[in-house]
């Protein structure tokens with residue numbers, strides 16, 4: 039018998055090498071009091087333009103790897119910073135106006151809560167109930183967990199619902215980016 043995997047999803051992860059001090063200062067400077075998320079950033083600001091260009095290139099590599107048209111070019115069209123407070127679970131959400139999204143972690147203090155993605159097949163565990171599972175894998179999992187660390191880049195299809203659970207973590211600063219195809 040041959041296992042044919044169908045209707046798959048994915049995430050790409052990579053550790054980057056950036057001057058996070060500059061990025062963190064820029065992010066913290068744009069946060070408003072009591073709010074954990076900045077407004078949209080100036081994508082050409084000197085503090086983040088290298089990061090943006092690097093991630094933009096990687097989004098186009100991923101675009102080709104998953105089989106989207108080579109002649110189409112993805113362009114990051116919005117970015118914002120998150121400064122997560124330890125005790126707040128982010129609301130599960132996706133970024134449907136985008137094609138591929140990216141999040142880069144410029145500061146992750148010890149014991150950070152993981153980033154979790156939900157399987158878009160929300161019916162899965164009605165059929166494969168937890169008590170039936172020997173070992174969870176990509177065919178049986180309803181959630182996928184990424185342990186966060188500084189300098190980690192995560193790229194994902196923008197339809198995937200994701201969130202971070204509340205935890206005992208200390209400060210965690212991330213920059214999220216969305217992309218669209220160039221006109």
Ligand SMILES: [Fe+2]
Pocket residue numbers: 131132133200214
């Ligand atoms: Fe998000």
